[in-house]
Amino acid sequence: AQSVTQLDSHVSVSEGTPVLLRCNYSSSYSPSLFWYVQHPNKGLQLLLKYTSAATLVKGINGFEAEFKKSETSFHLTKPSAHMSDAAEYFCVVSTSGGYNKLIFGAGTRLAVHP
């Protein structure tokens, strides 16, 4: 079965400093992995996705993630945090076959301080 583990429930950074949100996955085959962001009172938005192409994936708003099979990781990074990045972030793995189901991690709440 597929699963994802987000290693930090809360991350706090200062504006302008790097962001690292950690995610490890478990899958019996080559997975499809996603990062979604959820702002208060807004729908989930796809930041980026990995679907067995390039291992370094660039997403929107300056975020990127690197798929590391040897470490079963898919950490999300951003060089410089902005106040607007404060939100809940979910690492997600897709199951196999047909219209794939999405399995969500527990989420990481990112706080950005001035």
Add this chain to the structure above:
Amino acid sequence: GAVVSQHPSWVICKSGTSVKIECRSLDFQATTMFWYRQFPKQSLMLMATSNEGSKATYEQGVEKDKFLINHASLTLSTLTVTSAHPEDSSFYICSAPPRGQGAYEQYFGPGTRLTVT
């Protein structure tokens, strides 16, 4: 980009009553839609997969007779919470992959907050 809407955005109902939540894909067709439930400060849990023209598929532990799903058209799925109880209070979110794109591009609705008193 593709837009998924939900109606209502929030609803309060009395215990024992039923409430219907709509999920619409506004500018694309979706043969499949997904329904999730999110409790406060928790992650999204998949409840069921809604299939246009056929029965929904429910995840283990989700009561199909309590959470009725109808996918009547390629742009509309409804979730009806029957005989609601306070423990059903939650944030319900739907998502839809555009037809033919699997799960690689799923678009999420803004969610419906249900409070059962």
